[in-house]
Amino acid sequence: MHISEGVLSAPVLITGAAFTTAAIGIGLKKMDYDRIPRVAILSSTFFVASLIHVPIGPSNVHLILNGITGVLLGFSAFPAILVALFLQAILFQFGGVTTLGVNTFNMAFPALVCFYAFGYGVKHNNSMIALGSAFGCGFFAVLLSGIMVATSLVFVGKSFVQVARLVVIAHLPVMIIEGLLTVFCVGFLRRVRPEILGG
Amino acid sequence: MERYNTFKRFQGVLLVWFKLILITLLIFVTPSKILAHKINIFAYVEGDTIFSESYFNNGRRCINSKIEVFDSAGNALLEGRTDDAGEFSFKVPGKTDLRLVLTAGMGHRAEYIIHTSELPGAIEEKVEESVPQPAQREIPVAGIMREKKINTAEVSQINLEEIESVIEEVLNRKLRPLMKLMTKSQENRVSSTEVIGGLGYIIGIMGIIMYFRSRKR
Numbered sequence: 001m002h003i004s005e006g007v008l009s010a011p012v013l014i015t016g017a018a019f020t021t022a023a024i025g026i027g028l029k030k031m032d033y034d035r036i037p038r039v040a041i042l043s044s045t046f047f048v049a050s051l052i053h054v055p056i057g058p059s060n061v062h063l064i065l066n067g068i069t070g071v072l073l074g075f076s077a078f079p080a081i082l083v084a085l086f087l088q089a090i091l092f093q094f095g096g097v098t099t100l101g102v103n104t105f106n107m108a109f110p111a112l113v114c115f116y117a118f119g120y121g122v123k124h125n126n127s128m129i130a131l132g133s134a135f136g137c138g139f140f141a142v143l144l145s146g147i148m149v150a151t152s153l154v155f156v157g158k159s160f161v162q163v164a165r166l167v168v169i170a171h172l173p174v175m176i177i178e179g180l181l182t183v184f185c186v187g188f189l190r191r192v193r194p195e196i197l198g199g
Numbered sequence: 200m201e202r203y204n205t206f207k208r209f210q211g212v213l214l215v216w217f218k219l220i221l222i223t224l225l226i227f228v229t230p231s232k233i234l235a236h237k238i239n240i241f242a243y244v245e246g247d248t249i250f251s252e253s254y255f256n257n258g259r260r261c262i263n264s265k266i267e268v269f270d271s272a273g274n275a276l277l278e279g280r281t282d283d284a285g286e287f288s289f290k291v292p293g294k295t296d297l298r299l300v301l302t303a304g305m306g307h308r309a310e311y312i313i314h315t316s317e318l319p320g321a322i323e324e325k326v327e328e329s330v331p332q333p334a335q336r337e338i339p340v341a342g343i344m345r346e347k348k349i350n351t352a353e354v355s356q357i358n359l360e361e362i363e364s365v366i367e368e369v370l371n372r373k374l375r376p377l378m379k380l381m382t383k384s385q386e387n388r389v390s391s392t393e394v395i396g397g398l399g400y401i402i403g404i405m406g407i408i409m410y411f412r413s414r415k416r
Contacts, residue, residue: 004238004308033412040405041216044398051389083404087397092389093237193215 005096012155017101027078042069043080067141068182070111077111110144138182142175240301240311243378245371250288260285264303271296
């Protein structure tokens with residue numbers, strides 16, 4: 001899911017960086033003192049998740065965990081994911097420093113969308129609705145990220161349908177696993193610390 | 200007092216999350232699975248052919264991925280696709296720095312540069328030979344003795360070239376396993392030091408932000 005250095009053209013990189021910068025500004029503003037540790041811990045989770053390789057399916061994919069990051073952080077997912085991606089870029093050479101803006105946006109924007117789409121559902125008293133929303137959150141965050149990667153690659157002359165199909169099929173096992181992981185996390189948090197759900 | 204309560208709350212949240220991370224790690228991360236999805240390309244010259252191998256970080260080969268070869272000026276020289284073993288080979292297209300660009304789906308890309316100095320000497324000599332030979336032909340005007348000398352010189356030169364090419368061939372054969380080993384060692388896997396270091400960085404960044412925010416309050 002990380003787009004490597006030298007793949008995208010300058011306009012795409014700059015647009016991605018601009019969107020990310022704007023969202024980071026909002027994210028930092030919304031991140032009050034009490035929430036900083038939570039952001040840091042989800043950033044760590046995201047950082048480590050990319051090392052967890054899913055050996056199912058035709059391609060070489062790993063966990064992303066942007067769904068759970070989004071549903072717990074909202075806009076603050078942007079700074080969390082930026083820091084994690086930056087460290088991945090310099091320590092593991094995943095993605096790259098120039099593509100940081102685009103990659104952050106591709107992964108954090110779906111997180112934000114899932115926060116607004118499933119944030120209320122996850123807090124619901126009915127556990128079926130809450131856990132269903134949690135699954136949808138983990139599932140759709142990855143799906144949307146795949147679609148956004150395909151969209152970024154359209155601008156360098158790749159066929160959208162072809163890339164999108166490739167990315168989505170490759171990530172289908174990841175979507176399901178992340179859906180289940182999010183269910184597990186939300187189920188756990190509902191029992192232990194219900195107030196931190198839904199941002 | 201209020202600050203103490205806030206601190207207590209952090210502690211609670213931190214504890215829950217550390218437990219969660221720990222559980223996740225225990226379930227999913229066994230050392231063999233600390234693998235990544237970066238792609239690598241490695242190439243070496245053997246005779247007049249360039250061999251390249253492409254693989255993901257975990258050693259899985261990139262099958263049917265596109266490889267493009269560019270010269271130092273950025274002109275595309277040739278392109279091809281990797282086979283089932285992630286390998287792709289081609290004849291040296293000319294005496295220039297070669298840039299091999301591997302693209303796998305989903306925006307993955309890697310490069311490998313072969314410098315002119317790595318290319319076999321034979322190609323360089325072939326190019327130069329065509330120029331000095333006419334000059335040599337002009338010399339014999341000076342006499343038979345001189346011509347003889349040149350002939351012996353030419354003979355020894357040919358022998359030298361032959362020896363050189365034989366040595367090169369043998370060396371290539373001997374070095375092939377070594378090159379394969381090199382390729383393998385280039386599969387830079389993510390080490391636990393880096394992972395722990397990265398986590399440390401995040402905690403550090405958190406600390407810095409909290410420090411500045413607490414001063415503001």
